[in-house]
Amino acid sequence: xxxxxxxxxxxxxxxxxxxxxxxxxxxxxxxxxxxxxxxxxxxxxxxxxxxxxxxxxxxxxxxxxxxxxxxxxxxxxxxxxxxxxxxxxxxxxxxxxxxxxxxxxxxxxxxxxxxxxxxxxxxxxxxxxxxxxxxxxxxxxxxxxxxxxxxxxxxxxxxxxxxxxxxxxxxxxxxxxxxxxxxxxxxxxxxxxxxxxxxxxxxxxxxxxxxxxxxxxxxxxxxxxxxxxxxxxxxxxxxxxxxxxxxxxxxxxxxxxxxxxxxxxxxxxxxxxxxxxxxxxxxxxxxxxxxxxxxxxxxxxxxxxxxxxxxxxxxxxxxxxxxxxxxxxxxxxxxxxxxxxxxxxxxxxxxxxxxxxxxxxxxxxxxxxxxxxxxx
Numbered sequence: 351x352x353x354x355x356x357x358x359x360x361x362x363x364x365x366x367x368x369x370x371x372x373x374x375x376x377x378x379x380x381x382x383x384x385x386x387x388x389x390x391x392x393x394x395x396x397x398x399x400x401x402x403x404x405x406x407x408x409x410x411x412x413x414x415x416x417x418x419x420x421x422x423x424x425x426x427x428x429x430x431x432x433x434x435x436x437x438x439x440x441x442x443x444x445x446x447x448x449x450x451x452x453x454x455x456x457x458x459x460x461x462x463x464x465x466x467x468x469x470x471x472x473x474x475x476x477x478x479x480x481x482x483x484x485x486x487x488x489x490x491x492x493x494x495x496x497x498x499x500x501x502x503x504x505x506x507x508x509x510x511x512x513x514x515x516x517x518x519x520x521x522x523x524x525x526x527x528x529x530x531x532x533x534x535x536x537x538x539x540x541x542x543x544x545x546x547x548x549x550x551x552x553x554x555x556x557x558x559x560x561x562x563x564x565x566x567x568x569x570x571x572x573x574x575x576x577x578x579x580x581x582x583x584x585x586x587x588x589x590x591x592x593x594x595x596x597x598x599x600x601x602x603x604x605x606x607x608x609x610x611x612x613x614x615x616x617x618x619x620x621x622x623x624x625x626x627x628x629x630x631x632x633x634x635x636x637x638x639x640x641x642x643x644x645x646x647x648x649x650x651x652x653x654x655x656x657x658x659x660x661x662x663x664x665x666x667x668x669x670x671x672x673x674x675x676x677x678x679x680x681x682x683x684x685x686x687x688x689x690x691x692x693x694x695x696x697x698x699x700x701x702x703x704x705x706x707x708x709x710x711x712x713x714x715x716x717x718x719x720x721x722x723x724x725x726x
Contacts (some may be wrong), residue, residue, distance in 0.1 A: 355448050358495050364461065364657075364710045366468040371525030372536065374469050375400070376543045377462035378430045378516045379557070380616070383547055385434025385441075385514060386555050396433065396555025400540070400568075402533060403427035403519075407562060425526060427470065432555075436479030437489045446498060461657055467495055471520025478510050486510060528657045533561035536664040541572050545645065548572045549580040549595060575599050577640035605641055611662060612647040613655035619662055659690045 366373060379398060386396035401409050404423040437445065445463065467474050481487050486508050491501040493503040521529075530536050537559045547554040548569070557568040577598035584593045607623040623642070655664055 356613040357448070357497055360448060361464060361467055361495055364464045364468060366465055366525070368524045369527045370542075371469050371521070371529040372539055374465040374518060375428050375430070375536075376540065376616070377465055378428070378518065379540060379544060380547075381462065381516070382430055382432035382434060382514070383544075383555060385432055385436065387434075388441075389433075389435035389512070391434060391555075393555045397557055398557045399429075399431040399559065400559045401429040401431075401676045402536065402559070402561040403429060403560070422531070424521075425529065425531070426521050427517065428521075429515055429517045431513060431515045433511065433513050436512055437475065437477035438479045438481060438487075439653075442489065463493065466493070466518055469522055471519045471522065474517040474519060475515070476517075477514040478506055478512055479514070480512065513644055533559060533564040533566055536561075537566045537568055537571055538575075541568055541575065543617050545572075545597070546595075546612065546615065549597075577638065582720060588652075590648060590650050592646050592648045593649070597643045597645065598640040600638070607642045608644075610643060610645045611651060612645050613651040613662070615647075617645070618651070618655055 353441045379400065382398045383396075386393075386398075403409050405426050406423055409429055434443065447466070448461065462475070472492055474492050475490065477489045479487055479489070486506045487503060488506045488510075491502075492499045494598050530539060540557075540559070541548065544554070554569060554572075559566040559568060577600040581596040582593070583596065584591055586592070608620050609623055610617050611619045623644070651662065656662075
């Protein structure tokens with residue numbers, strides 16, 4: 351006998367922190383990347399357009415006039431368009447099956463679309479695709495807490511190109527009020543969350559973010575943020591292999607070095623590296639200043655991430671020989687410092703000097719004396 355699923359109950363039991371209102375958008379973008387791959391479309395040919403919808407303003411695509419003033423109105427939705435495989439019969443059946451294992455090889459858990467309805471009232475989907483028989487079809491439907499509605503499929507003109515749009519509508523509070531407001535901040539958040547798809551062999555498809563007069567190439571943003579190309583490596587802790595992605599960011603907006611824990615090719619949690627390497631403050635200078643980030647992934651992390659991929663659940667497992675973030679974070683930091691001392695040595699020396707200077711200044715003010723200072 352087939353088990354029934356209650357969608358409203360599933361939504362109530364799906365947790366999404368208020369601070370992660372962009373996660374539904376991230377999932378829509380990753381779905382588009384997977385759709386391009388499933389359609390056999392290379393990164394050079396793949397295109398993803400992300401449009402920000404604001405209150406009282408129409409949606410603007412990448413052909414919009416760049417002289418239009420930027421909008422500061424509240425965000426009410428997003429629209430993601432790609433030229434991937436689309437909602438053919440197989441993909442549609444997977445969509446209407448909760449917890450499907452259809453994309454399990456790509457880290458899919460079958461609940462990404464539930465996140466859409468945690469932060470948005472409804473989702474409107476339009477998809478032009480090729481059927482198994484090679485016929486051109488178009489499928490439209492709406493997705494809401496009540497389920498699937500307005501489902502329609504029809505034949506289309508052979509000249510219509512394959513494309514799919516996911517329109518996330520009715521951005522709800524408190525997610526909306528806790529989400530970055532500017533296109534530049536949203537663009538950076540997308541690149542950070544989807545970083546693996548940019549650094550992997552073959553790279554990411556062309557992704558453009560449009561917000562009225564703002565047009566931001568996420569591929570260009572990625573290139574501008576990278577100080578040098580990313581380096582891959584690995585370390586072993588308690589017989590567990592952790593794959594490392596060393597990233598040096600050329601950034602003017604942050605000077606926080608951090609460790610990012612990843613699962614299923616997605617960023618889950620971040621913590622400051624100076625929590626474990628004392629004195630690691632400020633940008634590192636190596637001819638040009640940069641901020642260091644280490645992205646950590648492992649089959650263990652894939653196993654221990656919660657279904658929504660916003661929390662690692664090591665602390666809930668009794669008898670674990672390795673817990674995160676405290677235990678593994680410290681071990682990772684020690685391994686990084688041991689294996690890559692040249693990355694941190696300059697900034698640590700500078701930090702020690704700054705502490706000495708600050709101490710000497712306070713000492714002189716208190717005792718009205720001049721104390722000689724020698725750099726180490």
